[in-house]
Amino acid sequence: MVTHHSAQTLSIEGADAVAFAQSQFSSNVQALAVGQWQFSAWLDAQGRVLALFHLARAADDALLLLLRGGEAAPMAQSLQRFVFRAKVRLTAHEPRHLGTGPAFDTYAAARENDAYKLGCGDHSLLVGAERNDDAWQAPQVLAGWPWLPDNVLGTLLPPALSFERLQAVSFDKGCYPGQEIVARLHYRGGHKRHMHCVVLSHHLTGGTLLRHGDERAVQLLDVAHDGERTLALAVIDDQLVTSLENGTVDITDEGITMHIEKSWSA
Template sequence: MPRHYTAETLSLEGPDAIAFAQAQFSSQVTALSDGQWQFSAWLDAQGRVRALFHLARLAEDRLLLLLRGGDAASMADALRRFVFRSKVIVQALPSRTLGTGDAMTTHTVNETPVLMFGCDTHSLVIGAHEDDAWRLSHIRAGWPWLPDSALNALLPPALSLERLQGVAFDKGCYPGQEIVARLHYRGGHKRHMHCVVLSQPVSAGSVLRDGAQEIAHVLDAIAVDAHSEALAIISDAIEEQANRDVLRIANDNIEVRLQQRWPA
């Protein structure tokens, strides 16, 4: 089944919006200038990724989150439990279309005439036309979009969030910070994200198994000619079983060709 993408967004507004986001999210929010975005995540106490998103600073006291998976209403409801006395309004915005626009410098944001997130060779356009031409370049760049099966299930190293500058290790406490720091300084995480080519179409969120053994957890996949290109989480032990960078799943007669592996 083709995967349908919409722009799920939520806003943080008020004098304490930046401080609130800095205390809740994994990235260095205070480093954002107006008109810029960064990758960021909201983690649970065990360090698992509850939400992954583009975090944009639209004004001095206004942030916008473009979620890469999940829904804005649920996240907004969960975030409000941590507002307490902070002067910040957390609001889920209506779902809008998500499409591809002209080339625009990565990490820049433009609100005129519509909201656009710069991604180098293209931009993500919110609220205008709808298409998924952006997806293949994001898969090849290792920019994951999380299916429901991956929410609250993966640690930041599995999604290569350090490479994406989506986690900070020197900014003080935020949910999951101790786990993130331990994994960074001591290592030991044994699951990593790969760009793979699949010999047949597979739906995002699928867990590919050979018997009882999990081979790959597919985050996103798109058909290209007679095969699919995908981002998948694969354990280091399974990667070692590859023969010339190919894993074969006899159950479903699927070949998984490992194209690229990203570090934490």
Template sequence: MTTDYSAQTLLIEGADAVAFAQAQFSSDVRLLKVGQWQFSAWLDAKGRVLALIQLARLADDALLALLRGGDAASLAQSLQRFVFRSKVKLTAQTPRHLGTGPALESYAFDSEGDGYVFGCGTHSLVVGAAADDAWRLPQLQAGWPWLPGNLPGELLPPAISLERLQAVAFDKGCYPGQEIAARLHFRGGHKRHMHCVVLSQPLTGGTLLRHGGKEAIHLLDVVVGETDVQALAVIDDDVVKLLESDAMNGVDEGISLRITANWPA
């Protein structure tokens, strides 16, 4: 399963744009000011992540969602079912290139012509720039996941550390999956979490690895560097303990990995 890193963007416009996003997405959209972005997600009724997004506020009545994996046209079609009488227009924009721009304060957002700039601290993520993937490694090392095509609807928010990314709010009222997300937050008990790992060989995002004959490791994004192969991986907690007991521990056939960082829910 390959990962598509093209810029899939969805415009949400109209007098009810913010109220609509507030009722559908997991973050507190009301806190978002013009010229800022935040992590957010769209969950299903069982609390699983259907879409992971960087949500920016273009104007008082306009938002832009940059999907971190997935297809904007499909998301627009799915969200359209919940518009009802709301004054909202959903527009899936033509996919464009993603490029790396100069350092810009994290969560700052700007428009440049028909392009968009998302500030990420040490760099910026630019929609509509010449394509390059220099942004991928620093975002991977920061624990900013990108969902491959086989994982939407498979992972709960704690598995990809959405609470740490402030992509899930627990005090803003109802949204799809809110009850499950809140239960996991207040009661805990989720047994899968995200880690940064070094792989012994190149693999693709979306690869499912086994340990001890059991499906236990989902690779998210993978970056092949000059000296190593780094990835974000969702790993069962009991398997993490086994992997950490050995500097390099085998999974599947001839593949090994080493955990270098981990994140809470």
């Protein structure tokens, strides 16, 4: 069974749009040029990831968020509480089709008629495509670009999702929610869960939590098919990873074998 993700999008517009996003999101929004996108996130005060998204600058005073998990309307309502007197308009759009387009430079963003195109290198994401498709999922799983199931929103810290590698966090731009935790984990380390691309012996749905022995050791994120293989991004306890032989683990009582294909640090 294939999961088709819809495009959940949110616009931030107005004279203070960039300044507002800079104060709320984890990336360096002020460094984002018009016609470009970057990975970014909204964290809670404890540094946990409430939302991960592509953040595109459509104009000097306009940003577009494509959420990689979660829903746009509740996020817009939550962000509205922090607008105060800023000249900002938040708009959650109706879900649209999310499709795969032709090759387009990574981090490039463009509007095409009523659709938006976000470059991902050898392909692109089309917000407002004619139909949903999943052709983009396997290459993005292999690249380590996570999509967050509902049950993990608000539970994971940035190092578990390889945010530093994705350039989704800034360590020197100033304050934003969760910034102190992000900086502490970066400079002092110590986080014991990290993201891996795994090959599964059986198809499972994104969000599945797998046990190894008595431990809740493996949290699956997005799941995709690559030919005959079932691929997934998974957050795995470091202790389990170091104990594996040949990078393969049998999941207790589940009849599932999982082999680690790629690994990423924070």
